[in-house]
Amino acid sequence: MFACLKCGGVLRVASVESEDARAGEIIEGTLECEGCRNATPIVRGIARFVPSESYASSFGFQWNRFDRLQLDRHMKSDLSRDRFDRTTGWSERMEGQRILEAGCGMGRFTDLALETGAEVVSFDLSLAVEAAWRNNRGSPRLTLFQASIYGIPLRQKCFDKIFCMGVLQHCPDVRGAFRGLLPFLRPGGEIVIDVYEKSHGLPPLKYMARPFLRPLGTEGIYRLLRWTIPPAFEVKKALHKIPALGPKVAALVPIGALSHADKGLYYSDDELKEVKILSALDMLSPVYDQPQTMEDVQHWFEDAGLVEVELKRGYNGINAKGKRPN
Numbered sequence: 538m539f540a541c542l543k544c545g546g547v548l549r550v551a552s553v554e555s556e557d558a559r560a561g562e563i564i565e566g567t568l569e570c571e572g573c574r575n576a577t578p579i580v581r582g583i584a585r586f587v588p589s590e591s592y593a594s595s596f597g598f599q600w601n602r603f604d605r606l607q608l609d610r611h612m613k614s615d616l617s618r619d620r621f622d623r624t625t626g627w628s629e630r631m632e633g634q635r636i637l638e639a640g641c642g643m644g645r646f647t648d649l650a651l652e653t654g655a656e657v658v659s660f661d662l663s664l665a666v667e668a669a670w671r672n673n674r675g676s677p678r679l680t681l682f683q684a685s686i687y688g689i690p691l692r693q694k695c696f697d698k699i700f701c702m703g704v705l706q707h708c709p710d711v712r713g714a715f716r717g718l719l720p721f722l723r724p725g726g727e728i729v730i731d732v733y734e735k736s737h738g739l740p741p742l743k744y745m746a747r748p749f750l751r752p753l754g755t756e757g758i759y760r761l762l763r764w765t766i767p768p769a770f771e772v773k774k775a776l777h778k779i780p781a782l783g784p785k786v787a788a789l790v791p792i793g794a795l796s797h798a799d800k801g802l803y804y805s806d807d808e809l810k811e812v813k814i815l816s817a818l819d820m821l822s823p824v825y826d827q828p829q830t831m832e833d834v835q836h837w838f839e840d841a842g843l844v845e846v847e848l849k850r851g852y853n854g855i856n857a858k859g860k861r862p863n
C-alpha cells in the first residue's frame with residue numbers, strides 16, 4: 538500500500554518497539570523503504586510521513602478537543618451521514634472497493650466510509666489524525682497515517698474512490714492539492730470533493746474578524762470563545778423569553794440559533810454551547826481559507842480529463858465529482 542516518497546519503493550516494517558497484539562497494531566516502531574532505506578516513524582499507532590502539522594495545526598488543536606461532537610455514532614445523529622451521502626451519492630455497500638480519504642480530521646466521514654464495507658485509506662496533515670485513530674481504531678479495513686496532501690505516500694492508480702471533504706479550501710495551493718489526488722485514482726475510479734464557494738457580495742464576517750484574532754493563535758481564540766459564547770448563549774436565551782421585543786433583541790446576539798431542532802438535531806444546552814464554540818473556532822482559526830468559484834472547479838475537472846463531471850451547490854459550498862476515463 539505505502540510507497541516511499543523519495544524513491545517510490547515498497548515500505549516494510551523495520552522495527553517494533555511496542556504493539557497491541559490483540560488489535561494487530563504497531564504502536565511504536567519504524568517503517569523502512571526497501572529501496573533507499575528511508576525511515577518513517579510509527580508513533581502512537583500512526584505512521585508519520587511529515588515532521589510537523591505545518592499550516593494545519595489549528596485543526597490538530599480543534600479536532601482533538603472536539604473529537605466526538607460531529608461523530609454520528611457518538612451523537613446518535615445523521616449530520617455527517619447526510620452530508621456524506623448527498624455529496625458522494627455512493628452506494629451503501631462497497632465491499633471489495635478501496636477508498637482514499639484525503640484530510641480525515643477526527644474521522645467523522647472515515648467512520649461512514651468504513652460502514653460501506655470498503656477498505657479505507659485515510660490521512661491528515663494535522664494531529665487530528667490521532668482523534669480519527671481513537672474514533673476508528675481496531676477496524677481491520679482501515680489504514681490511517683499522517684501525511685501532506687502534497688506528498689501522499691501511496692502507490693498510484695490504486696483507488697476505486699477518492700473523497701476530500703472540508704479540506705481543499707484550507708490548503709495553501711487549492712488546485713494543486715486537488716491535482717495531487719488524481720494519480721491515485723484507478724481508470725474508471727471516481728473522485729468527489731467539496732470546497733467553499735466564493736461569495737459575490739460582501740465577504741463573510743469571519744474574513745474581517747480574522748486579522749484581529751490571528752495574533753491570539755488557535756489556543757487564544759479558543760479561550761476567548763470558551764469565555765464568551767456560553768454566557769452569550771444564556772443572555773440570548775433569557776432575552777428570547779421576554780414577551781414582545783425579546784426575540785428581536787435576542788436575534789442581535791450573533792451566536793446563531795438557540796436550538797437546532799428544526800434540523801432534526803436535539804442538543805442539550807451544554808452540547809449546543811460546544812457546537813457553537815467548535816463552529817466559531819472552525820471559522821476563525823484556519824491559516825488558509827480560500828473559497829473557489831464554480832468556474833474554477835469546473836476547469837479543474839475538465840483540465841484533469843475527468844468525465845461524467847457533476848457540479849452542484851451543497852452543504853459545504855461546491856460539491857463536485859468526476860471519473861477517470863477507462
Ligand SMILES: [Zn+2]
Pocket residue numbers: 541542543544545546570571572573574575
Ligand atoms: Zn525509498
